[in-house]
Amino acid sequence: MTVQWFPGHMAKARRQIEEKLKLVDIIFELLDARIPYSSSNPMMNEIIKHKPKLVILNKADIADPEATKKWVAYYEAKGQHVIAIDSLHLNSIKQITDKSKGILKEKFEKEKAKGLRPRPVRAMILGIPNVGKSTLINSLAKRKAAMTGNRPGVTKAQQWIKVERELELLDTPGVLWPKFEDQRVGYNLAVTGAIKDTILFLDDIMLYTLDYLSRRYPSHLIARYRLKGEFGDKVALLDEIGLNRGFLATGGVVNYEKVYETVLREIRDVKLGRLTFELPEDMDER
DSSP states (O other): OOEEOOOHHHHHHHHHHHHHGGGOSEEEEEEETTSTTTTSOHHHHHHHTTSOEEEEEEOTTTSOHHHHHHHHHHHHHTTOEEEEOOTTSTTHHHHHHHHHHHHTHHHHHHHHHTTOOOOOEEEEEEOOTTSSHHHHHHHHHTSOOSOOOSSTTOOOSOEEEEETTTEEEEEOOOOOOSEESSHHHHHHHHHTTSSOGGGSOHHHHHHHHHHHHHHHOHHHHHHHHTOOSOOSOHHHHHHHHHHHHTOBOTTSOBOHHHHHHHHHHHHHTTTTOSOOSOOGGGGGGO
16 A cells, blocks of 8 residues: 655745754754654655754653553664653643753853853744644643644644743644555554545444454453454444444444544544554564
8 A cells, every 4th residue: 555645834844944954953853752763754854864863752641651662772772862751741842842852962061152142942843733742832832832723734734932031932734744655654654644534434443453453452442442352353343332332323334433433533532541552572573
């Protein structure tokens, strides 16, 4: 499966990012802690090149905590600066500011030696749609500085946001890359709401997701949908969920669309618990 998605405003955003790079000290790459690999835009590394970068694993509060520890270790082993945060937590600003200052310590010491006055860290925040950029910015700024929404593509323009005296953020629209060659990336983006449900077929998304959850989080499925724990036949599993929830159409047939929509919504609303949809060891398979 190759999913094509490159709306005009995303192509424009890429050009704007390239133009504004010279204005910032550091890049904040915001990833979804549930899907760090799938939510990382490979095109961005081509664009930012020489700039220092801090990888921020957002939504860590709804990701599997043990999986998040593995991802932090994975990035650190690659020599990358990384932190895991909950964008709504008050400690996030301190974590991000302290880490940024550490990364830029040498740069600021050189500026001080030249007689330049201390100044805030200037950062560009990058991330794909619906990864939580606007929520993080509003939390850091302690005001509604950016529009938010639980849907992709809310932020459409660039804007500077001051965060106390220590940080200035350049917000950017969420940018996806032209196509997803790896079908797992497309499915992971779909199940977490980073791309619109209409881009992929819901039944494909659901079968992929049930297969993954039955292998990694079987107890979560059993507890939420009162299942017997027999995961071999995914269609039978859909039938069991539909019957247990009473999602029946005329004639007593399971309404699969209702099952798809409900399970996806409940995953996103964390009704099944804290889930992560890929692990560093999965990278060996890609």
